[in-house]
Amino acid sequence: MTSSDQIMHSLERFGALCADPAPLIYQRLFAQHPEFEDLFAMDSDGGVRGSMLTTCFECIIGLAEGSQLPRFELQSARLSHQGYGVPEARLDDMFTIIRDTCRDTLAGEWTPAMDTAWAEILSEIASMNHAPA
Template sequence: MTASPNPIELSFELAASRCADLAPRVYQRLFDRHPETRAMFRSQGSELVMGSMLALAIEAILDFADARRGHFRLIACEAASHQAYGTSRDLFIAFFAIIRDTLRDLLDDEWSPDIARAWNALLVELDAFAVPA
Protein backbone atom coordinates (compact mmCIF):
# COMPACT_ATOMS: atom_id res chain seq x y z
CA MET A 1 0.00 0.00 0.00
CA THR A 2 1.31 3.42 -0.97
CA ALA A 3 0.70 6.04 1.68
CA SER A 4 -1.47 8.94 0.65
CA PRO A 5 0.15 12.36 0.35
CA ASN A 6 -3.08 13.83 1.80
CA PRO A 7 -2.66 13.86 5.60
CA ILE A 8 -6.39 13.43 6.23
CA GLU A 9 -6.56 10.41 3.96
CA LEU A 10 -3.35 9.10 5.47
CA SER A 11 -4.85 9.31 8.95
CA PHE A 12 -7.75 7.10 7.86
CA GLU A 13 -5.41 4.67 6.07
CA LEU A 14 -3.25 4.30 9.17
CA ALA A 15 -6.33 3.87 11.35
CA ALA A 16 -7.69 1.17 9.03
CA SER A 17 -4.48 -0.78 9.50
CA ARG A 18 -5.04 -0.71 13.27
CA CYS A 19 -8.80 -1.00 13.59
CA ALA A 20 -11.36 -2.74 11.40
CA ASP A 21 -14.32 -0.70 12.67
CA LEU A 22 -14.03 2.85 13.96
CA ALA A 23 -17.72 3.13 14.80
CA PRO A 24 -17.63 1.72 18.34
CA ARG A 25 -14.70 3.99 19.26
CA VAL A 26 -16.22 7.09 17.66
CA TYR A 27 -19.65 6.62 19.22
CA GLN A 28 -18.29 5.77 22.65
CA ARG A 29 -16.35 9.03 22.57
CA LEU A 30 -19.44 10.88 21.32
CA PHE A 31 -21.58 9.45 24.12
CA ASP A 32 -18.89 10.17 26.72
CA ARG A 33 -18.50 13.81 25.65
CA HIS A 34 -22.15 14.41 24.81
CA PRO A 35 -24.30 12.01 26.88
CA GLU A 36 -27.46 13.57 25.46
CA THR A 37 -26.65 12.00 22.09
CA ARG A 38 -27.24 8.47 23.32
CA ALA A 39 -31.00 9.12 23.31
CA MET A 40 -30.83 10.21 19.67
CA PHE A 41 -30.29 6.61 18.58
CA ARG A 42 -32.95 3.98 19.04
CA SER A 43 -31.92 0.91 20.96
CA GLN A 44 -32.53 -1.73 18.26
CA GLY A 45 -30.74 -1.37 14.95
CA SER A 46 -28.79 1.68 16.03
CA GLU A 47 -25.47 0.03 15.16
CA LEU A 48 -26.47 0.04 11.49
CA VAL A 49 -27.55 3.68 11.63
CA MET A 50 -24.38 4.71 13.44
CA GLY A 51 -22.16 2.76 11.05
CA SER A 52 -23.90 4.26 8.04
CA MET A 53 -23.71 7.77 9.49
CA LEU A 54 -20.00 7.41 10.17
CA ALA A 55 -19.30 5.95 6.72
CA LEU A 56 -21.09 8.89 5.06
CA ALA A 57 -19.22 11.36 7.26
CA ILE A 58 -15.87 9.77 6.36
CA GLU A 59 -16.68 9.86 2.63
CA ALA A 60 -17.64 13.52 2.94
CA ILE A 61 -14.51 14.35 4.96
CA LEU A 62 -12.24 12.64 2.43
CA ASP A 63 -13.88 14.46 -0.47
CA PHE A 64 -13.85 17.79 1.39
CA ALA A 65 -10.14 17.36 2.16
CA ASP A 66 -9.26 16.50 -1.42
CA ALA A 67 -10.95 16.82 -4.82
CA ARG A 68 -14.42 18.00 -3.71
CA ARG A 69 -16.17 15.98 -6.38
CA GLY A 70 -19.54 15.94 -4.67
CA HIS A 71 -19.66 13.87 -1.47
CA PHE A 72 -18.57 16.93 0.54
CA ARG A 73 -21.91 18.62 -0.23
CA LEU A 74 -23.53 16.12 2.11
CA ILE A 75 -22.01 18.06 5.02
CA ALA A 76 -24.08 21.19 4.43
CA CYS A 77 -27.19 19.16 3.64
CA GLU A 78 -26.85 17.11 6.80
CA ALA A 79 -26.12 20.18 8.91
CA ALA A 80 -29.47 21.59 7.76
CA SER A 81 -31.39 18.34 8.23
CA HIS A 82 -29.89 17.70 11.66
CA GLN A 83 -30.80 21.24 12.71
CA ALA A 84 -34.36 20.64 11.49
CA TYR A 85 -34.81 17.79 13.95
CA GLY A 86 -33.15 19.50 16.87
CA THR A 87 -29.45 18.76 16.66
CA SER A 88 -27.53 21.95 17.29
CA ARG A 89 -25.00 23.10 14.74
CA ASP A 90 -22.30 22.97 17.45
CA LEU A 91 -23.09 19.33 18.18
CA PHE A 92 -23.15 18.52 14.46
CA ILE A 93 -19.69 20.07 14.02
CA ALA A 94 -18.43 18.39 17.20
CA PHE A 95 -18.95 15.00 15.53
CA PHE A 96 -16.09 15.78 13.12
CA ALA A 97 -13.78 16.65 16.02
CA ILE A 98 -14.81 13.39 17.68
CA ILE A 99 -13.69 11.52 14.56
CA ARG A 100 -10.38 13.42 14.56
CA ASP A 101 -9.77 12.75 18.25
CA THR A 102 -10.57 9.06 17.82
CA LEU A 103 -8.06 8.80 14.98
CA ARG A 104 -5.44 10.72 16.98
CA ASP A 105 -5.75 8.36 19.94
CA LEU A 106 -5.73 5.30 17.71
CA LEU A 107 -2.66 6.43 15.74
CA ASP A 108 -0.74 7.48 18.85
CA ASP A 109 2.90 7.94 17.74
CA GLU A 110 1.93 7.93 14.04
CA TRP A 111 -0.18 11.07 14.58
CA SER A 112 2.24 13.51 12.97
CA PRO A 113 2.37 17.30 13.11
CA ASP A 114 1.31 17.32 9.42
CA ILE A 115 -1.76 15.22 10.19
CA ALA A 116 -2.61 17.40 13.19
CA ARG A 117 -2.29 20.62 11.16
CA ALA A 118 -4.38 19.20 8.32
CA TRP A 119 -7.14 18.09 10.69
CA ASN A 120 -7.15 21.41 12.55
CA ALA A 121 -7.44 23.31 9.26
CA LEU A 122 -10.14 20.92 8.04
CA LEU A 123 -12.24 21.45 11.17
CA VAL A 124 -12.04 25.22 10.74
CA GLU A 125 -13.09 24.90 7.08
CA LEU A 126 -15.92 22.50 7.96
CA ASP A 127 -17.19 24.88 10.60
CA ALA A 128 -17.36 27.68 8.04
CA PHE A 129 -18.84 25.44 5.35
CA ALA A 130 -21.57 23.74 7.38
CA VAL A 131 -23.76 26.78 7.80
CA PRO A 132 -27.39 25.70 7.29
CA ALA A 133 -29.33 27.90 4.92
Protein backbone atom coordinates in the same frame (compact mmCIF):
# COMPACT_ATOMS: atom_id res chain seq x y z
CA MET B 1 3.35 15.32 1.81
CA THR B 2 0.38 17.66 1.21
CA SER B 3 -2.41 18.26 3.72
CA SER B 4 -4.61 15.99 1.63
CA ASP B 5 -1.95 13.28 1.76
CA GLN B 6 -1.70 13.69 5.54
CA ILE B 7 -5.44 13.22 5.97
CA MET B 8 -5.52 10.21 3.69
CA HIS B 9 -2.46 8.62 5.33
CA SER B 10 -3.90 9.10 8.82
CA LEU B 11 -7.20 7.52 7.74
CA GLU B 12 -5.43 4.61 6.05
CA ARG B 13 -3.36 3.92 9.17
CA PHE B 14 -6.46 4.31 11.34
CA GLY B 15 -8.25 1.73 9.20
CA ALA B 16 -5.29 -0.63 9.41
CA LEU B 17 -5.13 -0.36 13.19
CA CYS B 18 -8.86 -0.34 13.90
CA ALA B 19 -11.05 -2.53 11.71
CA ASP B 20 -14.28 -1.08 13.14
CA PRO B 21 -13.89 2.44 14.52
CA ALA B 22 -17.63 2.93 15.14
CA PRO B 23 -17.66 1.71 18.77
CA LEU B 24 -14.71 3.95 19.69
CA ILE B 25 -16.13 6.98 17.92
CA TYR B 26 -19.66 6.65 19.29
CA GLN B 27 -18.37 5.91 22.80
CA ARG B 28 -16.52 9.22 22.66
CA LEU B 29 -19.51 11.03 21.13
CA PHE B 30 -21.85 9.80 23.87
CA ALA B 31 -19.32 10.63 26.58
CA GLN B 32 -19.13 14.22 25.30
CA HIS B 33 -22.83 14.48 24.45
CA PRO B 34 -24.83 11.99 26.53
CA GLU B 35 -28.05 13.54 25.25
CA PHE B 36 -27.28 12.19 21.75
CA GLU B 37 -27.40 8.56 22.85
CA ASP B 38 -31.18 8.66 23.11
CA LEU B 39 -31.36 9.68 19.44
CA PHE B 40 -30.06 6.21 18.56
CA ALA B 41 -32.46 4.26 20.80
CA MET B 42 -34.07 2.49 17.83
CA ASP B 43 -30.74 1.78 16.12
CA SER B 44 -30.54 -1.72 17.58
CA ASP B 45 -28.24 -3.13 14.89
CA GLY B 46 -25.94 -0.10 14.55
CA GLY B 47 -27.02 0.51 10.95
CA VAL B 48 -27.83 4.19 11.45
CA ARG B 49 -24.56 4.80 13.29
CA GLY B 50 -22.65 2.99 10.56
CA SER B 51 -24.35 4.95 7.81
CA MET B 52 -23.70 8.26 9.54
CA LEU B 53 -20.08 7.39 10.12
CA THR B 54 -19.65 6.35 6.48
CA THR B 55 -21.06 9.71 5.39
CA CYS B 56 -18.65 11.52 7.72
CA PHE B 57 -15.66 9.63 6.31
CA GLU B 58 -16.87 10.29 2.75
CA CYS B 59 -17.09 14.02 3.56
CA ILE B 60 -13.60 14.08 5.05
CA ILE B 61 -12.12 12.23 2.08
CA GLY B 62 -14.07 14.34 -0.40
CA LEU B 63 -12.86 17.56 1.19
CA ALA B 64 -9.30 16.27 1.28
CA GLU B 65 -9.59 15.52 -2.43
CA GLY B 66 -10.99 18.97 -3.20
CA SER B 67 -14.56 17.92 -4.01
CA GLN B 68 -17.44 20.35 -3.51
CA LEU B 69 -19.93 17.53 -2.89
CA PRO B 70 -19.26 17.36 0.88
CA ARG B 71 -20.39 20.97 1.19
CA PHE B 72 -23.87 19.97 -0.02
CA GLU B 73 -23.90 16.77 2.03
CA LEU B 74 -23.04 18.71 5.18
CA GLN B 75 -25.68 21.37 4.51
CA SER B 76 -28.27 18.64 4.06
CA ALA B 77 -27.14 16.85 7.22
CA ARG B 78 -27.30 20.08 9.22
CA LEU B 79 -30.87 20.69 8.09
CA SER B 80 -32.04 17.13 8.73
CA HIS B 81 -30.39 16.97 12.16
CA GLN B 82 -32.12 20.18 13.25
CA GLY B 83 -35.31 18.12 13.23
CA TYR B 84 -33.74 15.93 15.93
CA GLY B 85 -32.72 18.95 17.99
CA VAL B 86 -29.05 18.77 17.02
CA PRO B 87 -27.63 22.29 16.52
CA GLU B 88 -25.50 22.84 13.41
CA ALA B 89 -22.27 23.33 15.35
CA ARG B 90 -22.81 20.06 17.29
CA LEU B 91 -22.74 18.20 13.98
CA ASP B 92 -19.15 19.42 13.59
CA ASP B 93 -18.27 17.74 16.88
CA MET B 94 -18.55 14.37 15.14
CA PHE B 95 -15.66 15.30 12.84
CA THR B 96 -13.54 16.45 15.78
CA ILE B 97 -14.31 13.17 17.55
CA ILE B 98 -13.24 11.24 14.44
CA ARG B 99 -9.96 13.19 14.40
CA ASP B 100 -9.39 12.65 18.12
CA THR B 101 -10.12 8.92 17.88
CA CYS B 102 -7.84 8.61 14.87
CA ARG B 103 -5.08 10.54 16.70
CA ASP B 104 -5.42 8.41 19.83
CA THR B 105 -5.37 5.17 17.81
CA LEU B 106 -2.30 6.21 15.83
CA ALA B 107 -0.60 7.34 19.05
CA GLY B 108 3.13 7.65 18.27
CA GLU B 109 2.46 7.59 14.52
CA TRP B 110 0.48 10.83 14.74
CA THR B 111 2.59 13.71 13.43
CA PRO B 112 2.46 17.50 13.71
CA ALA B 113 1.76 17.58 9.95
CA MET B 114 -1.30 15.36 10.47
CA ASP B 115 -2.42 17.62 13.29
CA THR B 116 -2.13 20.67 11.03
CA ALA B 117 -3.95 18.97 8.14
CA TRP B 118 -6.81 17.91 10.41
CA ALA B 119 -7.04 21.39 11.96
CA GLU B 120 -7.39 22.80 8.43
CA ILE B 121 -10.12 20.38 7.41
CA LEU B 122 -12.03 20.85 10.68
CA SER B 123 -11.84 24.60 10.14
CA GLU B 124 -13.18 24.15 6.62
CA ILE B 125 -16.07 22.05 7.93
CA ALA B 126 -16.87 24.65 10.61
CA SER B 127 -16.81 27.43 7.99
CA MET B 128 -19.67 25.66 6.18
CA ASN B 129 -22.10 26.50 9.00
CA HIS B 130 -24.91 28.66 7.66
CA ALA B 131 -23.29 28.57 4.22
CA PRO B 132 -25.64 29.21 1.31
CA ALA B 133 -26.16 26.32 -1.10
